[in-house]
Amino acid sequence: MNEDFLDKKLQERKDQHAFRRLRLPDGATDLCSNDYLGIATNRLIEKALAAQPNPAGANSQPGAPHGSGGSRLLAGNYPLIEETERELATFHAAEAGLIFNSGYDANLGLLSCLPQRGDTILYDQLSHASIRDGIRLSFARAFSFGHNDLQDLEQRLQAARQGGTLFVVTESVFSMDGHLAPLAEMADLCQRHDAHLIVDEAHATGIIGQKGEGLVQHLHLQKACFARVHTFGKAVGCHGAVILGSHRLRDYLINFSRPFIYTTALPPSAILAIQEAYSLFPDMQQERLHLQTIISRLQGATLPFEKLNSSTPIQGIITPGNEAARSMATALQDEGLDVRPILYPSVPRGGERLRIVLHAFNTVAEVDQLIAVLQNATKT
Numbered sequence: 001m002n003e004d005f006l007d008k009k010l011q012e013r014k015d016q017h018a019f020r021r022l023r024l025p026d027g028a029t030d031l032c033s034n035d036y037l038g039i040a041t042n043r044l045i046e047k048a049l050a051a052q053p054n055p056a057g058a059n060s061q062p063g064a065p066h067g068s069g070g071s072r073l074l075a076g077n078y079p080l081i082e083e084t085e086r087e088l089a090t091f092h093a094a095e096a097g098l099i100f101n102s103g104y105d106a107n108l109g110l111l112s113c114l115p116q117r118g119d120t121i122l123y124d125q126l127s128h129a130s131i132r133d134g135i136r137l138s139f140a141r142a143f144s145f146g147h148n149d150l151q152d153l154e155q156r157l158q159a160a161r162q163g164g165t166l167f168v169v170t171e172s173v174f175s176m177d178g179h180l181a182p183l184a185e186m187a188d189l190c191q192r193h194d195a196h197l198i199v200d201e202a203h204a205t206g207i208i209g210q211k212g213e214g215l216v217q218h219l220h221l222q223k224a225c226f227a228r229v230h231t232f233g234k235a236v237g238c239h240g241a242v243i244l245g246s247h248r249l250r251d252y253l254i255n256f257s258r259p260f261i262y263t264t265a266l267p268p269s270a271i272l273a274i275q276e277a278y279s280l281f282p283d284m285q286q287e288r289l290h291l292q293t294i295i296s297r298l299q300g301a302t303l304p305f306e307k308l309n310s311s312t313p314i315q316g317i318i319t320p321g322n323e324a325a326r327s328m329a330t331a332l333q334d335e336g337l338d339v340r341p342i343l344y345p346s347v348p349r350g351g352e353r354l355r356i357v358l359h360a361f362n363t364v365a366e367v368d369q370l371i372a373v374l375q376n377a378t379k380t
Helices: 002-013 043-051 077-092 103-113 127-139 150-159 183-192 246-255 268-284 285-299 322-336 364-375
Strands: 094-100 118-123 140-143 166-172 197-202 227-231 242-243 312-319 341-342 352-356
Touching: 002 150, 043 268, 043 285, 077 094, 077 242, 077 268, 094 103, 094 246, 103 127, 103 197, 103 227, 103 242, 103 246, 118 127, 127 166, 140 150, 150 166, 166 183, 183 197, 242 246, 285 312, 285 364, 322 341, 322 352, 322 364
Parallel strands: 118 140, 118 166, 166 197, 197 227
Antiparallel strands: 094 242, 227 242, 312 352, 341 352
């Protein structure tokens, strides 16, 4: 079989110094994973479940099945998953929730089926790929607005064609910059322009709010949101996602969201992990406080690079150019610090960076080592 046709695109990536390779963990200090609270690293879910001789909801048998047997509309629905959806909705102060297999599936499933022909979607220009891909699969018109730019958003809301439904989509914490969205102001604009606000809380879940409930609830804006997406692969320390909204939205997604309809459901073992995680992270106030301590330490350091302003665990250090970003990441890795570069085309040209992620299990000494290596980078 001739596979030469693959070579052109692969060579382009290599020429751009953007060729991706998989890496295995090597024991270095974790400054790249999204396990902000250490729930996955410290295996807190596994330890808690192991202490339960007969986890509830698994057909009264020890352990929990690792397969669901089909999609939710066929053989894959079961009491535990619906119970968990109700618990998640209650925790996040929503009417209802529907579990998806990942945050990517949730955004794809929501945004591909919800907006219709004649509708308009306005989305932050730095929105995650899963948001963009969902929008691309819809039949609606779509326009980006400047990152966190309320004036640009208002102008686009005013210019949006009348007659269709209007949607505004944003992340609450942006995955590559760590910036917070101005949600209160956005919610006000949406109310004034009769637009439906959709918020991806992936990087806020577990981190923002007294109990890690996310930025929307922290600002008491849950009633201003048409839909929210909370994902479990970051601070929650397991896998999956939930879309929160009204009972009508839940029914709509069950009927029209293809990634939900045609995907084998998460198994009971995964749902038990979600339940257990939600029993753990609301009480991890000390971990959230420690995170703020080391975030402030890095933000307060003087570095020979542009440092993005972020009050979240996601800390961006701009190192323009793919080769420069790779080189700086390699220098940090050589010092035992697992920092990964984010390269074009994942970010715009000139915005290549080190995406440094701080965790509750990172020590002050590790952050000080990171700062020292970055400060000495131009001297080597």
